[in-house]
Amino acid sequence: MQAADGLDTYLIAALQKKKVPVTVTEQRENADFELTGVSEHQKPGWAKTLALGQIHSDDQASVKLVDLKTGDVVFAYSVNKKNTLHGTQTAAEACAKHLKQTVGVSEK
Numbered sequence: 001m002q003a004a005d006g007l008d009t010y011l012i013a014a015l016q017k018k019k020v021p022v023t024v025t026e027q028r029e030n031a032d033f034e035l036t037g038v039s040e041h042q043k044p045g046w047a048k049t050l051a052l053g054q055i056h057s058d059d060q061a062s063v064k065l066v067d068l069k070t071g072d073v074v075f076a077y078s079v080n081k082k083n084t085l086h087g088t089q090t091a092a093e094a095c096a097k098h099l100k101q102t103v104g105v106s107e108k
Helices: 008-015 046-052 088-106
Strands: 033-042 057-067 073-084
Touching: 008 057, 008 088, 033 088, 046 073, 057 088, 073 088
Parallel strands: none
Antiparallel strands: 033 057, 057 073
């Protein structure tokens, strides 16, 4: 799993929390798939705080899962969460939830 902005740690925790049936490894040569992602965290500016009362952040995250044998993208998801209390964690959990649905479908 790769994410230079700290999303990787949140994703690993979210995969466990949401009970996604995958095993995470740091050894790319031992992996069947590679999950990569990016996220963006925006704190509200003073104008949003004063005018709208928004005190929480806006967070976006995008992930993709690639089959390392074929190079096929087997899953991609983007989420945009507004005014979230737990920011990147919330976005990562949304990604994990949707990945679990995809993994569950492919297992049947």
